[in-house]
Amino acid sequence: MTDPTNTEIAAALDQLGDLYELDGAVIHRIVAYRNGAKAAREASTSVSQLAREGRATELPGIGSTLQEKILALAETGEIPALEKLRAKFPPGLVEMTKLPGLGPKRARRLYEELQIDSLASLRAAAQEERIRALSGFGAKAEEQLLAALDAYEASGPQTRTVLNKALAVGEELLQAIREHPATVRAEFAGSARRMAESVKDLDIVATASDPAALARAAVELAQVEAASNPGENAVRLRTHAGLNVDLRIVEPDQFGNVLQHLTGSKEHNVALRDFAVRRGLHISEYGVLDDATGITHRCPTEQEVYALLGMAYIEPELRENRGELEAALEGKLPELITLADLKGDLHAHTTASDGTASIEEMALAAKGFGYEYLAITDHSASMGFGADVSDDQLRRQIELVRRADVEIDGIKLLAGSEVNIFPDGLLDYPDELLAELDWVVASVHTSFRMNAKEMTERVIAAIEHPYVDCIGHLTGRKIEQRRAYELDFEAVAAAAARTGTMLEINANPDRRDLNELHARAASAAGVQIVINTDAHRVGGFAVARYGVATARRAWLTPGQIANTRPWAEFAPLRCRVRHESGS
DNA sequence: GCCGTTTTCGGCCCGACTGTTTTCAGTCG
Missing domain, CATH: 1.10.150.110 (DNA polymerase beta, N-terminal domain-like)
Known part of the structure; x- marks a missing residue:
């Protein structure tokens, strides 16, 4: 088996x-x-x-x-x-505990004392007011269970919002909060600050000269559809898109404690507190209590929280309890890549396939974004997006890119393609045509439902192809939409390391593929990683931040990302160079 | 059930909120 x-x-x-x-x-x-x-x-x-x-x-x-x-x-x-x-235990019992407010203890009592073993029987019992007979339960509990059942059956288990959608409104809201005269400082906390792939809600921590005034004003902001009653130092907002935003306004001398606490992750905080307890310290959102002195240290900055534990500051993207505490203690945290480190993009589309801009427009946009080089990689013929790029059209496209490269100063343009990998592992263009390209990204766009063995062979065949420089969005997943296809990642990474074929972190916020765990493992296995935007329009380069975020969450440094290098240093890294030089 | 520059046994994060209680258990983040 x-x-x-x-x-x-x-x-x-x-x-x-x-x-x-x-x-x-x-x-x-x-x-x-x-x-x-x-x-x-x-x-x-x-x-x-x-x-x-x-x-x-x-x-x-x-x-x-x-x-x-x-x-x-x-x-x-x-x-x-x-x-x-x-x-x-019947399976319905486990499902019942997914309802907010109903945990394992109470669910089990409902099962044992009222034989409730499903959402349906739970609803019936609540409607018939049989639950209130149990000690510890009352009329209010029945009311809340019915409300929870309604919400659960209307929208299923909680859905999460992909990060860029949350930030689109969240960053506007944060900016508006910062501009309020009572605000001294305001920052995201939570999974948005950690640049996670998706978020349940947004957290903002602020300090203010008049906290209650800021809480009241936040309710009136244009982005806010509804809000709780503003308190003295907290308010919950709901945006027009239905995203909840918790605003906490704190004393400046506790800003670091609260920001650290609310940034999480939960796993990071649990591990951090556990570590602290062993050293006689107790961390909470209010401060760091020292058993030895009885003093609670309030920290204006997060740096002070970590320093009290004898640790280096840990970047939010690393706070997932994946070894960051040990590394921080030993001073071995990585110097993470930043957006400014990227020197070029190796995956972009034009009107030749499904993009919306010309070669020239994309080149100027990339240059404006600060890039030194850009590969034009339209879809290959079988993709079927808009104008297919047939063999002859690709030859013409190569000419157009070469000409634009001469005409446009300040950016190196590469003639490339995003070539489909067929189910049998073959590519969409003949080898002699691929040989004319400066850069080839190979991607899977069809037949996702192969089994792991077949899909692994398919992708490795492309990796081993002499003219393939890079594999695009390796697992095909779309965050909150589509699962990754089955694949033996270890085998793929080993093949990529062996052949020098790069693996892409596709920065599209719906993809972020490689994900952070794969990117970390691939790099550790010796694979060169590139961060590409897969831009389809002139504004498309802006999503590079999400690719960088995934790389940071993968603990990656600039040295581990190939396209942090200027073109003169990047060009020799391409595996085709080695193939062509016969090594 | 895991784990160990105080332990191979005895610990194992912290606080808020809620409803049902007369001091707290359960749930949540």
Whole structure:
């Protein structure tokens, strides 16, 4: 049988955690399963394989017991403890705990005392006012359960907003808050500050000369559709797009504590506080309490919070409990790449395929964005976007790019293509035509539903092609829309490292593909990474920030990103150069 | 269930909010 993927292992461990929680296990055991699930989900190699070798325990949070369970899943397809718990609790019971306000303890009482085992039976019981008979429940609880059921059935489990959509309105709102006369300082916190792929809501932390006045004024801003009653130092806003924004206004001497607390992530904060406790310190949003002195240190800046723990400042993008605390202690945090480090873009479209601007317009836009070089990479013939670029049209396009390169000063233009990888691994243009190009991105755009083995062979065939410089948006995922297709990432990264083929971080905020975990693992495996915007219009280069954000969340430095180099240094990195020179 | 420059056993983050309570358990972020 085929080994379970890391995602499947993580799901099984998460389920075990949920079911043990219903079963009333001590919280630390439940947390251990959830930590194990996180470790499996984020591992850069096959966890089943590690378990077979007895090395899964090297992952933080996986000990011998979890390794045994993973091994059982790999060898028999099931985990006995999980099957036993599934038999004990109906699946509807787990679903009930997804309702806000209903946790495992209360759900289990509803099941045992009223035989409620599904959303439907829960609704019936609440409507018939049978729940209020239980001690600890009242009429209010029934009311809230019915409201939660309505909300859940109307829109399903909570949806998240892709980061650029949240920032589009959020940055306007932040700017408006900053411009208010009472505001001294205002910053994003939360997952938006960490530049996560998507957000549940936005958090803004501010200091103000008159907090209550700022809270009242925020309610009246043009971006705000509705709001809670503004308090003395907090208000919840809802934008016209339905995004919730929490504004917290704090004392300046606690700004660092609150910003750190609300920036999270939860996992980072839990690990940070755990670390602090071992040193006699207690971190909260109000300060850092020192057991030895009884003094609570209030921190105007986050730097002071981390300094009190003897750590270097940790950039928000790294705060995911992926080793940043240990690195900060040892002074081994990476010098992360910034937007200003990018020198060129190697994936952009024009009207020759599905872009909206000419070669010249895109060149000038890229130059205006500060780039020194740009590859024009329209879709190959089989793509079917607008005007197909046939072989002859590509030859003509090459001429046009070369001419524009001569005519436009201050930016190097490369004649390229985004070539389709067919299901059999072959490319859309003949080799002799590909050989004429300066740069070739190969991408999968069709037949996503192949199995992992076939898809891996398909992509590796392209990686091994002598004229392919780079693989575009490797996994095909669209954030909150479309899952990544099945692929053996380790094998792909190994092939890319072996051949010198680059892997792209596609900066389109709906893609961010490679994702941060893949990008980190690929770079560690020796793969050269490029950050490309895949721009389809002159404004398209602006999304580079999201590609940079993914690279930062992948711990990457400028040296690990090929297109931080000027063209003279980048050009020899292309694997085709080595192919052509016969090495 | 995991883990160890105080531990192989005994710890394991912090606080707010809510409804149902007469001091707190459960839930959430």
